[in-house]
Amino acid sequence: ETGVTQSPTHLIKTRGQQVTLRCSSQSGHNTVSWYQQALGQGPQFIFQYYREEENGRGNFPPRFSGLQFPNYSSELNVNALELDDSALYLCASSLGATNEQFFGPGTRLTVL
């Protein structure tokens, strides 16, 4: 069984730039959720993709967008980066839209 993987591991961007983060779900899982974890805080739900459709969204502005591909991998895109976007971005996969979610190692994004 293959676990959840994310790329890149680290990323440094400047304000106003755009970034794309990638996630491959655990083998057999068809749902990917994205979370933002600021330093010293718990993860905050951004959105979820189920069967290639957005299936719920947290309190994040539209400049946070995503995609899910037929192989269930997913991308998180953030436009017009702000300093406060600096965080660890985690994706979690699950089988179906269920509670039990398994996390990837995260992408550490630093916005300068």
Added chain:
Amino acid sequence: GENVEQHPSTLSVQEGDSAVIKCTYSDSASNYFPWYKQELGKRPQLIIDIRSNVGEKKDQRIAVTLNKTAKHFSLHITETQPEDSAVYFCAASRSSNDYKLSFGAGTTVTVRA
């Protein structure tokens, strides 16, 4: 939306002692309560979870209790070991469209040898 509060924010225990972390939630419709352990620089790992139709669940040295009436749940770690040192997060979720997890702010547990 759901609001999860977690206490304490830091916890230092002597090796072999027990550690208890408590969380409260606001949404009475929440019915799934997982606990994640996150070591420095690593991914959150699911260590135990409980659903609202169960009051207590145990897995070796780890147990979780749930009081639906009071809307709180707790993680109990017995016979703590140095490898238990990590940040622990509680979360709550309802069986809704997206099953999103609402997390507490985390508890940093340090086990002193």
